[in-house]
Amino acid sequence: MHNTAVILAAGLGTRMKSSRPKVLHRIAGQPMLAHLLAACKTVFAETVVVTGPDMDDVARAAAPHPTVIQRERLGTAHAALAAADRFGAGAVTIVYGDNPLVSGATLQRLGARLGAGDAALVLLGTRPPEPCAFGRIVGPAGFAERIVEFADASEAERAIGLCNVGGFSAAATDMRRWLGQIGNGNAKGEYYLTDLVAVARAEGATVAVVEAPWDECRGVNSRAELAAAEAAMQSRLRASALAAGVTMTAPETVFLAADTALAADVTIEPHVVFGAGVAVGPDVMIRAFSHLEGCTIAAGAVIGPYARLRPGSEIGAGAHVGNFVELKAARLGAGAKANHLTYLGDAEIGPRANIGAGTITCNYDGFAKHRTTIGADAFIGSDVALVAPVSVGDRAIIAAGSVITDPVAADALALARGRQVEKPGRAAELRMTKGKR
Numbered sequence: 278m279h280n281t282a283v284i285l286a287a288g289l290g291t292r293m294k295s296s297r298p299k300v301l302h303r304i305a306g307q308p309m310l311a312h313l314l315a316a317c318k319t320v321f322a323e324t325v326v327v328t329g330p331d332m333d334d335v336a337r338a339a340a341p342h343p344t345v346i347q348r349e350r351l352g353t354a355h356a357a358l359a360a361a362d363r364f365g366a367g368a369v370t371i372v373y374g375d376n377p378l379v380s381g382a383t384l385q386r387l388g389a390r391l392g393a394g395d396a397a398l399v400l401l402g403t404r405p406p407e408p409c410a411f412g413r414i415v416g417p418a419g420f421a422e423r424i425v426e427f428a429d430a431s432e433a434e435r436a437i438g439l440c441n442v443g444g445f446s447a448a449a450t451d452m453r454r455w456l457g458q459i460g461n462g463n464a465k466g467e468y469y470l471t472d473l474v475a476v477a478r479a480e481g482a483t484v485a486v487v488e489a490p491w492d493e494c495r496g497v498n499s500r501a502e503l504a505a506a507e508a509a510m511q512s513r514l515r516a517s518a519l520a521a522g523v524t525m526t527a528p529e530t531v532f533l534a535a536d537t538a539l540a541a542d543v544t545i546e547p548h549v550v551f552g553a554g555v556a557v558g559p560d561v562m563i564r565a566f567s568h569l570e571g572c573t574i575a576a577g578a579v580i581g582p583y584a585r586l587r588p589g590s591e592i593g594a595g596a597h598v599g600n601f602v603e604l605k606a607a608r609l610g611a612g613a614k615a616n617h618l619t620y621l622g623d624a625e626i627g628p629r630a631n632i633g634a635g636t637i638t639c640n641y642d643g644f645a646k647h648r649t650t651i652g653a654d655a656f657i658g659s660d661v662a663l664v665a666p667v668s669v670g671d672r673a674i675i676a677a678g679s680v681i682t683d684p685v686a687a688d689a690l691a692l693a694r695g696r697q698v699e700k701p702g703r704a705a706e707l708r709m710t711k712g713k714r
Contacts, residue, residue, distance in 0.1 A: 280388060281365045281449070282321040284313055285356045285470075286339070286374035287329035287347045292499045298335050300374040302503055305510045306534035306553040309377035309497060310338050312510075315535075319381035320388065321370070325363045327356045352467030353443075354459040361456065364449035368392075371452070371470065372401075373443040375497045378509060383489045387446040396420070396485035397451055398477045401444030403494035411440035412471060414486055421484040424471050439486070442494040445473055451482070510535070534570075546582070554588065572604075575611070593628065606646075607638075610653065622646075623665065627653035633677065635660040652687060 290299025300310040310326070317324040326339040327347055336344045345363060347356040357371050368391055372379060383401070390399045400421060402414050409427070413434050416422035424441045425434050447455070455476045461468050474484050492509040496502065514533040515525065522541030525531050530547040537551045540559040549563050552570025557563070561574050564581030571588025574580060577595040584598045589606035592598060596609045599616030607621040610628035615621060617634035623646050624638045630651050638649040639662055647665035651657065655669050658677030669675060670687030679693040 280321050280323075280367045281363065281369045282317040282324040282384070283357060283360045283364070283369060283371045284310070284317070284324065284326045284339075284374050285353055285371065286310055286326050286335055287332070287350060287356050288375060289329070289350075290375070290498065293503070294500070298329075298332055299497070300335060300377075301338060302497070304377055304497075304503070304507050304535075305514060306536070306551075308338050309506075310335065310374055312377040312535065313372065313374060313379065314339065314342060316379055316381040316384055317372075320384045322367075323363070323365065325360050326374075327360050352461065352465075353470035354456055354468035354472060357452075357470055358456045358468075361453045364453060366449060368446055369449045369452050370444070370446040373496065376443055376494060377497060378493050378495065378506060378513075379444065379489070380493055383487070383493055384444075386487050386489075387444060390485050390487050391446045391448075393485075395483060397447060397482035398455075398473060398484045399446040400474065400484060400486055401442060401494065402439050402486045402488050403442050403491050404438045404488070405440055405491050405495075408435075408438060408440050411442070413437040414439045414441055416484075416486070419486055421474055421486050422478065424474050439488065441471060442496065443470065445470065447473075447477075451477070455480075540576075549581075555586075558594070621649075624649040624651065624663075626651045627655060627671065629653060630655045630657070632657045633659035633661060637662055639664045 286300040288299050293299055293302060301308045304312060314324060324342045326342055326344045328335045328344050329347055329350060343363065345360045347359045368388060370384060370387055387399050387401060405411060412424045412426045413430055414421045415425055415434060455473050458476045459468050459472045477484055495506055495509060497506050511532060515528045515531065518539050519525060523539045524544040527547035531545050532550045534551045534553045536553055538556040540557060542560045543557050545563045546565040548566045550568045554571040555569045557574045558576040560577045562579045567581035567584040569586045572586040572590035574592040575594040578592045579597045583600045585603040587605035590604040591608040593609055593611035593613060595612045597614040597616055602615050602619045605622040607624040609626045610630065612629040613626050615632035619632055620637040622638050623640040630653065636657050640646050649663045649665045650668040652669055652671035652673065654672045656674045658675050660678045661675050662680045664680065664682045667681055667684060669685045672688045673685045674690045675681060676692040679691060681691060681693055685691045
């Protein structure tokens with residue numbers, strides 16, 4: 278026996294007003310679909326994603342999980358039935374791809390409730406702060422007798438706080454049979470997954486309800502709802518980081534990616550943004566207004582304020598990246614410092630090297646990228662341009678204002694700038710000439 282999850286991801290999301298499929302819109306740096314796939318992975322032996330025609334990008338996002346195609350968009354039950362051959366022989370749970378915040382723990386509870394043996398169908402419910410147009414779950418506590426759509430509900434039924442948000446678990450054999458019995462006798466002529474309750478109850482089956490917090494169950498059908506889901510996810514990620522020993526002086530201003538890895542005793546000042554793929558070691562200080570993505574930071578480093586670490590950046594232990602410094606595909610060795618107004622792209626900077634203010638690696642010649650290598654304990658003066666490919670040896674010194682195009686040997690002093698020329702009295706002459714004009 279194995280359990281299967283089916284994610285319905287064929288919707289176009291017309292209310293999003295986007296050419297991108299709804300489930301590919303991002304929350305905390307990842308597509309909505311990725312969040313649900315990650316939750317399912319912790320619970321189910323197999324996850325199947327139902328897509329629509331010409332949705333190869335969704336199939337790619339789902340990989341390596343299998344996908345099936347709903348050839349005609351005839352409703353959610355019709356979409357679920359498209360995956361019937363992949364249900365397996367155990368239990369199957371069907372969830373909506375636009376409910377991206379459902380946790381693995383909640384999905385586990387759905388399966389556990391089905392396994393209790395006193396209900397043949399289990400559905401997911403929640404209590405929204407504003408139930409509005411949600412369908413109401415009618416029945417004794419913990420069970421459902423029917424789902425009543427808001428438009429059809431009486432005043433007493435509209436007063437019910439428990440609402441249907443999608444998510445159904447049943448034995449695969451029951452689920453196939455019930456889906457096949459759902460009709461489309463409604464205003465839109467569609468096959469609705471919520472009709473599972475009526476079909477199951479018509480057979481005399483008991484339907485149980487598992488309640489989950491609203492912040493897990495909020496759906497995303499518009500940009501406003503996407504923003505609300507982002508806020509809920511950020512609250513979840515921040516709480517997890519704080520509980521793991523991370524200090525955030527103003528947590529509400531810090532934005533984390535779903536895969537941000539923060540060690541204990543990291544300190545994050547206000548207004549820091551993490552993109553995908555960031556790993557931060559212990560005792561790191563990330564100062565205000567920094568932006569990090571695709572980088573690793575070793576223990577004891579100091580980042581920012583106003584620093585930008587782009588993909589491929591590696592910051593060594595105890596290194597400093599200061600204000601208005603940008604790194605891309607660059608490795609800053611242990612104890613090295615780049616404290617002011619510097620761009621280091623496609624570069625290897627040795628341990629304890631010092632990079633002066635205004636220094637840049639000229640890594641792009643208009644056709645290809647080239648690397649710069651700076652040795653251990655090297656000192657690069659202010660306003661230096663290192664024209665790659667170029668190397669600077671260990672302990673070398675580069676004079677301020679130099680343009681370095683050739684290799685510099687270890688322990689050498691390199692100067693590459695025009696000699697200063699002074700013309701006494703010339704400034705006064707120029708002022709007089711200008712004044713006559």
